[in-house]
Amino acid sequence: MASLDIEDVSQGFGDIKVLDAINLHVESGQVACLLGPSGCGKTTLFHAIAGLSRPWAGRVLLDGHDITGQSGRLAYMLQKDLLLPHKTILDNVSLPLVLKGEPRDSARDKARELLGLFGLEGTQDRWPAELSGGMRQRAALLRSYLFSREFMLLDEPFSALDAFTKADMHEWFLNVVDTCGTTALVVTHDIDEAVKLADIIYVMRGAPQRGEPAHIVGCEPVACERSQRASFSLTPAFLDHKRRVLNLLG
Ligand SMILES: Nc1ncnc2c1ncn2[C@@H]1O[C@H](COP(=O)(O)OP(=O)(O)OP(=O)(O)O)[C@@H](O)[C@H]1O
Numbered sequence: 001m002a003s004l005d006i007e008d009v010s011q012g013f014g015d016i017k018v019l020d021a022i023n024l025h026v027e028s029g030q031v032a033c034l035l036g037p038s039g040c041g042k043t044t045l046f047h048a049i050a051g052l053s054r055p056w057a058g059r060v061l062l063d064g065h066d067i068t069g070q071s072g073r074l075a076y077m078l079q080k081d082l083l084l085p086h087k088t089i090l091d092n093v094s095l096p097l098v099l100k101g102e103p104r105d106s107a108r109d110k111a112r113e114l115l116g117l118f119g120l121e122g123t124q125d126r127w128p129a130e131l132s133g134g135m136r137q138r139a140a141l142l143r144s145y146l147f148s149r150e151f152m153l154l155d156e157p158f159s160a161l162d163a164f165t166k167a168d169m170h171e172w173f174l175n176v177v178d179t180c181g182t183t184a185l186v187v188t189h190d191i192d193e194a195v196k197l198a199d200i201i202y203v204m205r206g207a208p209q210r211g212e213p214a215h216i217v218g219c220e221p222v223a224c225e226r227s228q229r230a231s232f233s234l235t236p237a238f239l240d241h242k243r244r245v246l247n248l249l250g
Pocket residue numbers: 013018036037038039040041042043044045208209
């Protein structure tokens with residue numbers, strides 16, 4: 001696992017400034033959530049963190065090392081699972097290791113060892129189209145984890161799932177984070193999901209198309225043991241966090 005620091009990152013396209021001096025910190029082993037209105041610049045920030053674009057200004061530090069503009073240093077899972085339809089689940093999830101130069105057989109062995117933890121036992125020879133939405137997301141998460149075990153950027157990983165599957169996935173995800181000891185920054189539009197998953201929630205606001213670049217308006221630490229998270233949403237503390245986040249969103 002690794003910590004992440006975003007220091008004064010500004011970014012834009014042409015004449016439009018999208019991000020204005022964004023600062024955030026994700027502690028090693030934590031789950032941080034990023035909340036913000038549609039179009040404020042969350043994906044733009046993720047691209048800058050993942051090194052898919054170089055920011056106009058500022059730095060991205062992974063465990064204190066400057067990785068600004070470098071791609072391939074952390075895992076980045078897009079909203080859509082993007083599993084390759086003509087590859088089996090095992091070949092899909094082991095792909096990052098193969099692309100990094102690992103021999104196919106040993107990549108498959110490493111992926112196979114983790115199928116159980118990711119709730120994918122028995123699926124290794126199946127095609128993505130044969131799996132449920134939740135299973136596909138777990139496969140996509142395993143593929144991201146095999147790309148980088150240290151840090152995962154997850155863009156709305158559960159948004160396409162129905163409410164029941166989503167609730168199961170939340171519990172499962174926190175268990176995996178604990179067991180694997182990874183660190184994650186998760187974009188979500190769902191305030192309940194953020195309070196349920198996050199150790200810290202960052203709230204971003206802005207309307208770049210109207211000349212208002214986005215900035216972080218505040219953060220909400222959520223101190224709740226992972227073992228207590230399943231029933232957390234029924235507690236007054238949960239509602240207090242939610243109220244404060246809603247205030248930050250304005
Ligand atoms: N390649 C690009 N060229 C020009 N403008 C862009 C480009 N990518 C994004 N933008 C603009 O940057 C702003 C932020 O977009 P971004 O996709 O980062 O927002 P977002 O918060 O991720 O939105 P959503 O929650 O709807 O996914 C928008 O105004 C968008 O039009």
